[in-house]
Amino acid sequence: MSEETMPISLTVNGENVSRNVPVRQHLVDFLRTELGLTGTHLGCEHGSCGACSLRVDGLLVRGCLMLAVQTDGGEVVTIEGLDATGEIADLQAAFVERNALQCGFCTPGMLMAAAELMRAGGRKTRAEIRTHLAGNFCRCTGYHAIVDAVAVTLDRRANGGSNRV
């Protein structure tokens, strides 16, 4: 197999990053091994489990299905970035309060996916929340608590609540 590399420049969580990366390296391996951003997890490397969910150029993507070189010139936001900006601080607090995670391995991806709903705004039914999160596998919780945490956060925001906690 080729060890061909390619230089890329991008922003990750708002910081400028330039690296020479193997062209076959996927985005999550790049983030985890090159940048030490271990909050993004790999569960299947097949696009099925959602543990690697990331925001790239404003869109929710499967980090395992994207090559690092494809992000050249782009903007990548990981769970560490979302945490730092406080964008979903209320949702994170609701996850903790409601125990919407157990082992926590799916949680960064689940939060990245739920953050899309938060950005869209408005209330959602439980069924709509479940459908939105249907691409993120959680083996521990059975999802009920996750739906509770997302629903309560959407409601609070719809009632004028701040995302700050």
Added chain:
Amino acid sequence: MSEAARPSPLAGSHSYVGRTLPRLAAKAAVAGRGRYTDDVSVPRMLQAAFLRSPYAHARILSIETAAAERAPGIALVMTGPELAKLCTGPWVGTLSSFAGMKSAPQYPMAVDRACWAGEPVAMVVAATRAQAEDAAELIRIEWQELPAIADKRTALERHAPVLHAELGDNLAFRKSIEAGDVEAAFAGADLVIEENFEFGRHTGVSLEPRALLAAYDKATGKLTIITSSQCPHMIQRVFAQTLGIPDHNVQIVAPDVGGSFGLKIHSYGDEVAAVAAAIQLGRPVKFIADRLESFVSDIHARENSVKARIAVKRSGEILGFDIDVLSAAGAYSQYPRTSVFEANQILTITGGPYRHKHYRARASVVYLNKPPSSQYRAVGHPIGNAIGEHLLDRAADRLGIDPIEMRRRNVFPDDAYPAVSASGIKLKDLSHQRCLDLIVERMRYGELRAEQSRWRQQGVERGIGIAAFIKGTSPGPLGYYGSGGAPISLQDACVIKLEPNGGIICAVGVTEQGQGTNTMVGQVAATALGVPIECVRVISGDTDAVPYGGGTFGSRAAAIGGEAVYQAARALKGEILAIAGELLQTEPSRLEIRAGIVVDAAGERRLPLAEIGRICHFQLGELPSSRQPVLSHTRRFRLVEDLYIFANGVHGAYVEVDTDTGFVRLLKHWVVEDCGRLINPLLADEQVRGGCVQGIGGALYEHLVYDGQGQLTNGTLADYLVPMAAEMPDIDVAHVETPSSASELGAKGVGESGTGAAPAAIMNAVNDALRPFNARVTSQPITPETVLRALGKI
């Protein structure tokens, strides 16, 4: 007054037991700051990848590794025979507690013959995982394919190929239980229902795969292994024994564990290989299983066929059960916990809630050319419950008795304990009657039945399923493991210490995988001591830091580990009050600890624990010369007589079946659970919910589909279906609280009950929906195809 004579702090107004508190670890996880094994990287670290057998059964004629050894970044290529030479001997996965069971010797990687597709054959260690995988592709193996034993139904036939010639046949174990007069009971019954059941093969699918990072210090001989494990001490001994290193020179650290469900209580050959590489190279070696490797090398479970019948009187009274189980193991019995527990548990718990006197249960466990099977969440219970509860419903239907009423007529009454089941297990402290009453209330059972009829009139087929259950939790040392010869400790321990600042350090042998073990420990310790919970720090998952224990499996963390914490904290409290008595010139019996402060009988604050900590560590001159403070107490706890602490409960499922497509839609699920004293209600609820969904996955979706050559045909998460958010229902959870009499804390296990009983409730609900069509499903997973076949539509 001794500590034991004081009133129990558990029910007091200062108790943290019974209160919902958040988990500290959750805050790190939501910030992306969990620390799982693969998040740890160390200098000079290498990565291991494995070449695995493409055949279910094949002889290895030759292995050519030269090209792989020349590949970029390669540090080591190791074959099975090379690894075998580094091992003290093979594993043999038998326990003396299972009389007559047999298994073949197993080395960590195949030596001259591969016995399942996915068995590790050679390991490549390189600077990066990509380089290791590239090089693994360069290894050339000459194979001679052998006949695969892939079907349990034919594995015991006279002319079937034999997987391990030295065993004589493919039988791993046979067991039978006979109680009462089964033939007479069935001959004299008003009604006998007989059915055949099939249960598909599953695996645990923790989202974080198995993961390990091993480092060996040649100077000191110390081996450090960071690994995603539920049982650090067990795996310490397994690695130490297998590789010939003294146990006490092996440190096992379990950092955050990304899901486990039983699959991380086992020993795996690829992990031994990676550790052996670290020792040989003197460099850290990491191995992270990928998803396909997980499907073909994590333990499997649940593949069973059961022929079963029930005998009942016209009144609904159950006379007896008669079950015959054919259980599919893999190529070897899993070391050291064996592959026969599932069958054993089916025999033990089928019909467990009921008072029948006549019981016959037989099981045969057979070897197949598939990955080894072993304990996975709720071991055997999903199967035993599904068959028992199905037969009960069938009988009730024939007799015109409502399913709830049928169970009321047959369960052990709540005042009947201690009792012994027909299968011979001792039952204590159970509450079937109260659980049935409560689930009727939670489900609004009468109204739900009326709603079901209204839908039925509109051509919508909805079904209600009920399943009562018992669940064996917290196994005791007289049971199967330690007494059978396995290096698995069934006691557990806590070391609790008072620090100079008044802080409390609590080190425990039970482990955390997200269920909240550490939070539970903190709540129990703070309550027993009388300190604010913020003063307690809990340490688990590090063999260098915690007392020897069995770890977390079999729903034992709270019931066994929690009691050890309670007793250790009480002992520490006794010493603190004795010292306080000396410092205050007061009888210790007149003192108490409240919110971290020693108070007197009038409730007056006299001495903060921080002051006692300071004096006892730094200002010892203030103490009487006869007093030498210890301030570190260890207590151990085990079940003395019982094999298990049984928990019980009832599930209710409400489903809609589309009779055109065969799809089953889950509308709602209810659980009433008696796990003894509730320590943290929210965490207990979430264990139940998560467990239910894992059971639902098995009932409706999950299935490792093997072909006739022993090849897995669906080894991806796109093909092996797991429950996702959109299909799952909301789950209503309620509790009946009957404290276990086995301990002062009174906790029973809660982690597996959902998984154990949900499949029974789901299957009963689907069959309730199919009743107007005189159709029924008796195999799991209940796929659309299963439903359509039952309806005769395909």
